[in-house]
Amino acid sequence: MALSLWTRLPILVFIAMAAMQPGSVAADEDPLQDFCVMGQQLHVNGFSCKDPAQVQASDFASSVLQNPGNTSNALGVAVTPANVLTFRGLNTQGISAARIDFAPNGLKAPHFHPRAAEILFLAQGTLLVGFVTSTPDNKLFAQTINAGELFIFPRGLVHFQLNVGDCKALAFSAFNSQNQGTSHVADALFASNPPINDAVLEKALQLSAEDVQRLRSLISKT
Structure with missing residues (x-):
């Protein structure tokens, strides 16, 4: 279009x-992943960089939208x-x-x-x-x-x-x-992997066991 x-x-x-971002301050960098557990090997909070000598103008253009x-x-x-x-x-x-x-x-x-x-x-x-x-x-x-x-x-x-x-x-x-x-509320509650314990959803949302199963089935299809 x-x-x-x-x-x-x-x-x-x-x-x-x-x-436009405010000036730098003395603080941790914002996380770019859901979590980053410390380990023995180096795993950056983000992605590695391409060799500058290999960078082309096309790397800064996209038709994805x-x-x-x-x-x-x-x-x-x-x-x-x-x-x-x-x-x-x-x-x-x-x-x-x-x-x-x-x-x-x-x-x-x-x-x-x-x-x-x-x-x-x-x-x-x-x-x-x-x-x-x-x-x-x-x-x-x-x-x-x-x-x-x-x-x-x-x-x-x-x-x-x-x-x-x-x-x-x-x-x-x-x-x-x-x-x-992006975290969708319905998916997080009813389509997590593995599933959240039914008792948690029943008590937190005041639902019956049948309601929980019905919503799990409905949201998994959506």
Whole structure:
């Protein structure tokens, strides 16, 4: 799907803004993996670097976000990531992006990014977006946004995006991490490997044993 100049310019601007980092401070580097257990052999918190003599201009270009994703699934959404795993030129730059295609009524289910804040630019359509705070009152901040508008999701907070328009929607997100990580709430609870003990879910969510098994089956298919 070719993007108009009107669409491309704001995307470039907000990705550049997301890349701006405050000055260095005396602190540990942000983790780029879920964990890094100390061992006898060296394992870096990230990825090794290509020999500079072998680097070419093409290493800093990517067409990974050019084409729409397949939204023919239960949630009606497709996320195409442009992170260090799909665009090697991002390594050590502390930034990544993603394309999100929504079918009508498509949902990016509640999830969070443990290593990055997210800024979303809506290129076309209408989305209901929101996040929930980590404070005791679990305050919800939600708003309907239209094409050309931005919304920010703070780092580590559960958030969602729902297409509430009559047609497809297209959004682009930028993250202040080369590998932001994504944890979907439903998957983490009901599709973990190995499974969380049923008694934990039954008591924590006040569900019956039958409800837990039904949700496990449903979410594994989704």
